[in-house]
Amino acid sequence: MPLERRLRDGMQREAANLAPDLPARLEATLRDGRRRGRRQQFRTALAFATVILGVVLLGPPVIDALRRAPVGASPSPTAATTLTGSYATTLASTDAAVTANRMQGDWTIGFGSSGILTVTTPSSFTGTRSGYSFQVTGDQFRTDLFGADVCSTLLPGTYQWNLVSGQLTFTLVDDTCPGRVALLTSASWSAIAPQ
Protein backbone atom coordinates (compact mmCIF):
# COMPACT_ATOMS: atom_id res chain seq x y z
CA MET A 1 0.00 0.00 0.00
CA PRO A 2 1.53 3.39 -0.92
CA LEU A 3 2.69 5.43 2.03
CA GLU A 4 0.33 8.36 1.36
CA ARG A 5 -2.73 6.13 1.35
CA ARG A 6 -1.60 4.17 4.38
CA LEU A 7 -1.08 7.37 6.31
CA ARG A 8 -4.42 8.83 5.29
CA ASP A 9 -6.46 5.69 5.93
CA GLY A 10 -4.60 4.75 9.08
CA MET A 11 -4.91 8.17 10.71
CA GLN A 12 -8.56 8.52 9.86
CA ARG A 13 -9.33 5.08 11.28
CA GLU A 14 -7.38 5.80 14.45
CA ALA A 15 -8.93 9.22 14.92
CA ALA A 16 -12.41 7.85 14.38
CA ASN A 17 -11.94 5.71 17.49
CA LEU A 18 -11.97 8.83 19.58
CA ALA A 19 -15.57 9.59 20.50
CA PRO A 20 -15.63 12.21 23.27
CA ASP A 21 -18.58 12.47 25.63
CA LEU A 22 -19.67 15.83 24.28
CA PRO A 23 -22.36 16.75 26.88
CA ALA A 24 -19.99 16.00 29.76
CA ARG A 25 -17.09 17.85 28.12
CA LEU A 26 -19.32 20.82 27.30
CA GLU A 27 -20.59 21.02 30.86
CA ALA A 28 -17.03 20.90 32.22
CA THR A 29 -15.89 23.53 29.71
CA LEU A 30 -18.71 25.92 30.63
CA ARG A 31 -18.16 25.41 34.35
CA ASP A 32 -14.43 26.05 34.05
CA GLY A 33 -14.99 28.96 31.68
CA ARG A 34 -17.47 30.66 34.03
CA ARG A 35 -15.05 30.27 36.93
CA ARG A 36 -12.19 31.74 34.95
CA GLY A 37 -14.42 34.56 33.73
CA ARG A 38 -15.29 35.46 37.32
CA ARG A 39 -11.62 35.28 38.28
CA GLN A 40 -10.73 37.55 35.37
CA GLN A 41 -13.39 40.08 36.44
CA PHE A 42 -12.08 39.96 39.99
CA ARG A 43 -8.53 40.57 38.80
CA THR A 44 -9.66 43.51 36.67
CA ALA A 45 -11.56 45.00 39.61
CA LEU A 46 -8.56 44.44 41.86
CA ALA A 47 -6.23 46.17 39.39
CA PHE A 48 -8.66 49.09 39.15
CA ALA A 49 -8.90 49.34 42.94
CA THR A 50 -5.09 49.23 43.20
CA VAL A 51 -4.78 52.12 40.76
CA ILE A 52 -7.37 54.15 42.68
CA LEU A 53 -5.64 53.39 45.98
CA GLY A 54 -2.31 54.38 44.47
CA VAL A 55 -3.72 57.69 43.30
CA VAL A 56 -5.26 58.34 46.71
CA LEU A 57 -2.10 57.45 48.64
CA LEU A 58 0.55 58.82 46.29
CA GLY A 59 -1.40 61.69 44.76
CA PRO A 60 -1.00 64.30 47.52
CA PRO A 61 2.80 63.87 47.91
CA VAL A 62 3.24 64.06 44.13
CA ILE A 63 1.05 67.15 43.89
CA ASP A 64 2.97 68.71 46.77
CA ALA A 65 6.28 67.95 45.05
CA LEU A 66 4.99 69.47 41.84
CA ARG A 67 3.83 72.52 43.69
CA ARG A 68 7.28 73.01 45.20
CA ALA A 69 9.14 72.31 41.96
CA PRO A 70 10.91 75.25 40.31
CA VAL A 71 8.89 77.05 37.69
CA GLY A 72 11.18 76.07 34.85
CA ALA A 73 14.53 76.69 33.33
CA SER A 74 16.84 79.27 34.68
CA PRO A 75 16.12 82.77 33.50
CA SER A 76 17.42 84.04 30.22
CA PRO A 77 20.43 86.37 30.25
CA THR A 78 18.22 89.26 29.18
CA ALA A 79 15.98 88.78 32.21
CA ALA A 80 18.86 88.38 34.63
CA THR A 81 20.57 91.58 33.56
CA THR A 82 17.39 93.58 33.34
CA LEU A 83 15.16 92.38 36.15
CA THR A 84 17.73 91.19 38.70
CA GLY A 85 17.60 93.29 41.83
CA SER A 86 15.27 94.26 44.66
CA TYR A 87 12.08 96.27 44.47
CA ALA A 88 9.67 97.61 47.08
CA THR A 89 6.03 98.50 47.20
CA THR A 90 3.28 99.14 49.74
CA LEU A 91 0.19 97.04 49.46
CA ALA A 92 -2.92 98.91 50.51
CA SER A 93 -5.44 96.87 48.59
CA THR A 94 -8.70 95.89 50.24
CA ASP A 95 -8.95 92.89 48.01
CA ALA A 96 -10.49 89.92 49.86
CA ALA A 97 -7.42 87.75 49.29
CA VAL A 98 -5.18 90.53 50.68
CA THR A 99 -7.19 91.00 53.85
CA ALA A 100 -7.68 87.28 54.32
CA ASN A 101 -3.92 86.72 54.25
CA ARG A 102 -3.14 89.94 56.13
CA MET A 103 -0.91 91.13 53.30
CA GLN A 104 -1.33 94.90 53.74
CA GLY A 105 1.92 96.73 54.34
CA ASP A 106 5.43 97.10 52.96
CA TRP A 107 6.85 94.46 50.69
CA THR A 108 10.18 93.97 49.03
CA ILE A 109 10.80 91.44 46.32
CA GLY A 110 14.20 90.23 45.17
CA PHE A 111 14.97 88.61 41.84
CA GLY A 112 18.20 86.61 42.06
CA SER A 113 20.36 85.84 39.05
CA SER A 114 19.79 82.12 39.56
CA GLY A 115 16.01 82.44 39.20
CA ILE A 116 15.32 82.47 42.95
CA LEU A 117 12.70 84.88 44.18
CA THR A 118 12.72 86.19 47.76
CA VAL A 119 10.24 88.39 49.57
CA THR A 120 10.27 90.53 52.69
CA THR A 121 6.78 90.83 54.03
CA PRO A 122 4.75 92.85 56.50
CA SER A 123 4.91 91.31 59.97
CA SER A 124 1.22 90.52 59.80
CA PHE A 125 1.74 88.15 56.89
CA THR A 126 2.08 84.54 58.01
CA GLY A 127 2.60 82.79 54.67
CA THR A 128 5.78 81.13 53.47
CA ARG A 129 8.44 83.67 52.51
CA SER A 130 11.04 81.59 50.67
CA GLY A 131 11.49 78.73 48.25
CA TYR A 132 9.97 80.43 45.22
CA SER A 133 11.33 80.88 41.75
CA PHE A 134 10.71 82.91 38.65
CA GLN A 135 11.39 82.78 34.95
CA VAL A 136 11.60 85.57 32.41
CA THR A 137 11.20 85.05 28.69
CA GLY A 138 11.22 88.31 26.80
CA ASP A 139 8.58 90.47 28.44
CA GLN A 140 6.85 87.46 30.01
CA PHE A 141 7.35 86.81 33.70
CA ARG A 142 6.29 83.55 35.40
CA THR A 143 6.46 82.75 39.09
CA ASP A 144 5.22 80.23 41.62
CA LEU A 145 5.24 82.84 44.40
CA PHE A 146 2.87 81.86 47.25
CA GLY A 147 2.35 78.44 45.66
CA ALA A 148 3.08 76.81 49.03
CA ASP A 149 0.11 78.28 50.87
CA VAL A 150 -1.65 81.50 49.88
CA CYS A 151 -2.31 80.46 46.31
CA SER A 152 -3.07 76.80 46.88
CA THR A 153 -2.58 76.23 43.18
CA LEU A 154 -0.02 74.27 41.22
CA LEU A 155 -0.07 76.64 38.32
CA PRO A 156 2.39 79.50 38.26
CA GLY A 157 1.14 82.94 37.29
CA THR A 158 2.15 84.68 34.09
CA TYR A 159 2.58 88.44 33.80
CA GLN A 160 3.98 90.98 31.42
CA TRP A 161 6.66 93.07 33.07
CA ASN A 162 7.98 96.52 32.31
CA LEU A 163 10.86 98.36 33.97
CA VAL A 164 11.11 102.06 33.23
CA SER A 165 13.21 104.51 35.25
CA GLY A 166 13.43 102.18 38.20
CA GLN A 167 9.70 101.53 38.29
CA LEU A 168 8.72 97.89 37.75
CA THR A 169 5.12 97.10 36.80
CA PHE A 170 3.42 93.80 36.20
CA THR A 171 0.37 93.35 33.99
CA LEU A 172 -1.70 90.23 34.48
CA VAL A 173 -1.59 87.72 31.63
CA ASP A 174 -2.80 84.56 33.34
CA ASP A 175 -3.03 83.77 37.02
CA THR A 176 -5.73 82.10 39.09
CA CYS A 177 -4.27 83.20 42.45
CA PRO A 178 -5.96 86.42 43.68
CA GLY A 179 -3.37 87.08 46.43
CA ARG A 180 -0.47 86.98 43.98
CA VAL A 181 -2.33 89.10 41.44
CA ALA A 182 -3.07 91.70 44.12
CA LEU A 183 0.54 91.85 45.31
CA LEU A 184 2.13 92.11 41.88
CA THR A 185 -0.33 94.36 40.08
CA SER A 186 -1.90 96.70 42.72
CA ALA A 187 0.97 99.15 42.56
CA SER A 188 4.27 99.61 40.78
CA TRP A 189 7.51 98.43 42.38
CA SER A 190 10.39 100.82 43.00
CA ALA A 191 13.94 99.59 42.48
CA ILE A 192 15.95 99.51 45.72
CA ALA A 193 19.26 98.15 44.55
CA PRO A 194 20.57 95.82 41.88
CA GLN A 195 21.63 92.37 43.24
Place this chain on the structure above:
Amino acid sequence: MDATEAEFSWIFHEEFASVARTAYLILHDRTTAEDVAQEAFTRLFVNWAKISHYERPGAWVRRVAIRLAVRHAQRERIRVALLRWVEPPQHETAAHDPDLMSAIQALPPQQRAAVALHYLEDRPVAEIAGLMSCSPATAKVHLFKARKRLALLLHERDEEGNDAA
Protein backbone atom coordinates in the same frame (compact mmCIF):
# COMPACT_ATOMS: atom_id res chain seq x y z
CA MET B 1 -27.88 28.53 29.62
CA ASP B 2 -27.92 32.07 28.25
CA ALA B 3 -27.67 33.18 24.61
CA THR B 4 -23.88 33.40 24.69
CA GLU B 5 -23.55 29.89 26.07
CA ALA B 6 -26.05 28.58 23.54
CA GLU B 7 -24.04 30.14 20.73
CA PHE B 8 -20.83 28.70 22.19
CA SER B 9 -22.43 25.26 22.56
CA TRP B 10 -23.17 25.23 18.87
CA ILE B 11 -19.55 25.66 17.86
CA PHE B 12 -18.51 23.24 20.60
CA HIS B 13 -20.66 20.50 19.13
CA GLU B 14 -19.42 21.34 15.64
CA GLU B 15 -15.71 21.36 16.38
CA PHE B 16 -14.81 19.61 19.63
CA ALA B 17 -14.53 16.04 18.36
CA SER B 18 -12.49 17.07 15.33
CA VAL B 19 -10.11 19.18 17.43
CA ALA B 20 -9.74 16.36 19.96
CA ARG B 21 -8.95 13.85 17.20
CA THR B 22 -6.20 16.03 15.77
CA ALA B 23 -4.81 16.48 19.28
CA TYR B 24 -4.95 12.72 19.73
CA LEU B 25 -2.71 12.14 16.72
CA ILE B 26 -0.19 14.53 18.23
CA LEU B 27 -0.44 13.20 21.78
CA HIS B 28 -1.33 9.52 21.31
CA ASP B 29 -3.38 9.59 24.48
CA ARG B 30 -7.14 9.89 24.31
CA THR B 31 -7.78 11.41 27.71
CA THR B 32 -4.98 13.94 27.37
CA ALA B 33 -6.18 14.82 23.86
CA GLU B 34 -9.69 15.50 25.14
CA ASP B 35 -8.30 17.47 28.08
CA VAL B 36 -6.21 19.60 25.72
CA ALA B 37 -9.20 20.19 23.47
CA GLN B 38 -11.29 21.11 26.50
CA GLU B 39 -8.65 23.59 27.66
CA ALA B 40 -8.64 25.21 24.22
CA PHE B 41 -12.44 25.47 24.25
CA THR B 42 -12.40 26.89 27.78
CA ARG B 43 -10.09 29.64 26.55
CA LEU B 44 -12.43 30.17 23.64
CA PHE B 45 -15.36 30.51 26.04
CA VAL B 46 -13.52 33.00 28.27
CA ASN B 47 -12.70 35.14 25.22
CA TRP B 48 -15.94 34.44 23.40
CA ALA B 49 -17.11 38.08 23.38
CA LYS B 50 -14.12 38.95 21.19
CA ILE B 51 -13.47 35.77 19.22
CA SER B 52 -17.10 35.19 18.26
CA HIS B 53 -16.68 38.15 15.90
CA TYR B 54 -13.80 36.47 14.10
CA GLU B 55 -14.47 35.08 10.67
CA ARG B 56 -13.58 31.54 11.80
CA PRO B 57 -13.64 31.03 15.57
CA GLY B 58 -13.12 27.32 14.87
CA ALA B 59 -9.70 28.03 13.39
CA TRP B 60 -8.75 30.00 16.52
CA VAL B 61 -9.62 27.17 18.89
CA ARG B 62 -7.91 24.61 16.65
CA ARG B 63 -4.73 26.69 16.61
CA VAL B 64 -4.78 26.95 20.40
CA ALA B 65 -5.36 23.21 20.77
CA ILE B 66 -2.51 22.35 18.40
CA ARG B 67 -0.16 24.68 20.24
CA LEU B 68 -1.13 23.14 23.60
CA ALA B 69 -0.84 19.61 22.22
CA VAL B 70 2.58 20.23 20.69
CA ARG B 71 3.87 21.76 23.92
CA HIS B 72 2.48 18.89 25.96
CA ALA B 73 4.01 16.35 23.57
CA GLN B 74 7.39 18.10 23.74
CA ARG B 75 7.33 18.00 27.53
CA GLU B 76 6.25 14.39 27.43
CA ARG B 77 9.11 13.44 25.09
CA ILE B 78 11.60 14.96 27.50
CA ARG B 79 9.99 13.22 30.44
CA VAL B 80 9.96 9.86 28.66
CA ALA B 81 13.56 10.28 27.58
CA LEU B 82 14.55 10.96 31.17
CA LEU B 83 12.58 8.04 32.58
CA ARG B 84 13.21 5.56 29.79
CA TRP B 85 15.62 3.56 31.92
CA VAL B 86 13.05 3.33 34.74
CA GLU B 87 9.91 2.42 32.82
CA PRO B 88 9.52 1.78 29.10
CA PRO B 89 7.11 4.15 27.27
CA GLN B 90 3.47 3.04 27.27
CA HIS B 91 1.57 3.03 23.97
CA GLU B 92 -2.19 3.01 23.67
CA THR B 93 -3.36 -0.45 22.68
CA ALA B 94 -5.95 -1.61 20.17
CA ALA B 95 -4.67 0.51 17.28
CA HIS B 96 -5.77 -0.61 13.82
CA ASP B 97 -2.26 -0.12 12.53
CA PRO B 98 0.05 -0.25 15.55
CA ASP B 99 3.17 0.13 13.40
CA LEU B 100 1.81 3.30 11.88
CA MET B 101 0.90 4.75 15.26
CA SER B 102 4.33 3.87 16.67
CA ALA B 103 5.97 5.48 13.66
CA ILE B 104 3.95 8.66 14.09
CA GLN B 105 4.76 8.70 17.78
CA ALA B 106 8.44 8.57 16.91
CA LEU B 107 8.15 11.90 15.09
CA PRO B 108 8.86 15.22 16.79
CA PRO B 109 5.58 16.88 17.91
CA GLN B 110 5.69 19.61 15.24
CA GLN B 111 5.95 16.97 12.52
CA ARG B 112 3.11 14.98 14.10
CA ALA B 113 0.94 18.08 13.97
CA ALA B 114 1.83 18.65 10.33
CA VAL B 115 0.97 15.11 9.24
CA ALA B 116 -2.24 15.10 11.30
CA LEU B 117 -3.41 18.32 9.67
CA HIS B 118 -2.42 17.07 6.22
CA TYR B 119 -3.58 13.44 6.28
CA LEU B 120 -6.42 13.58 8.78
CA GLU B 121 -7.87 17.00 8.07
CA ASP B 122 -6.74 17.10 4.44
CA ARG B 123 -5.46 20.65 4.69
CA PRO B 124 -3.11 22.33 2.21
CA VAL B 125 0.30 23.61 3.29
CA ALA B 126 -0.86 27.23 3.61
CA GLU B 127 -3.58 26.28 6.11
CA ILE B 128 -1.24 23.98 8.01
CA ALA B 129 1.17 26.90 8.35
CA GLY B 130 -1.63 29.15 9.64
CA LEU B 131 -2.76 26.61 12.20
CA MET B 132 0.77 25.89 13.36
CA SER B 133 1.67 29.58 13.47
CA CYS B 134 4.66 29.09 11.19
CA SER B 135 5.61 30.00 7.63
CA PRO B 136 4.43 27.83 4.71
CA ALA B 137 8.07 26.93 4.02
CA THR B 138 8.48 25.66 7.58
CA ALA B 139 5.24 23.69 7.37
CA LYS B 140 6.46 22.15 4.11
CA VAL B 141 9.74 21.14 5.76
CA HIS B 142 7.85 19.55 8.67
CA LEU B 143 5.75 17.55 6.23
CA PHE B 144 8.70 16.54 4.07
CA LYS B 145 10.77 15.37 7.02
CA ALA B 146 7.82 13.56 8.58
CA ARG B 147 7.07 11.70 5.35
CA LYS B 148 10.69 10.72 4.91
CA ARG B 149 10.96 9.46 8.47
CA LEU B 150 7.66 7.58 8.29
CA ALA B 151 8.72 5.91 5.06
CA LEU B 152 11.91 4.81 6.73
CA LEU B 153 10.14 3.51 9.82
CA LEU B 154 7.40 1.77 7.86
CA HIS B 155 9.80 0.41 5.22
CA GLU B 156 7.79 1.99 2.44
CA ARG B 157 8.52 4.22 -0.51
CA ASP B 158 6.86 7.61 -0.38
CA GLU B 159 5.14 9.00 -3.46
CA GLU B 160 7.75 11.63 -4.09
CA GLY B 161 10.15 8.84 -4.96
CA ASN B 162 12.15 8.83 -1.74
CA ASP B 163 13.17 5.30 -0.97
CA ALA B 164 12.64 4.15 2.58
CA ALA B 165 16.08 2.64 2.83
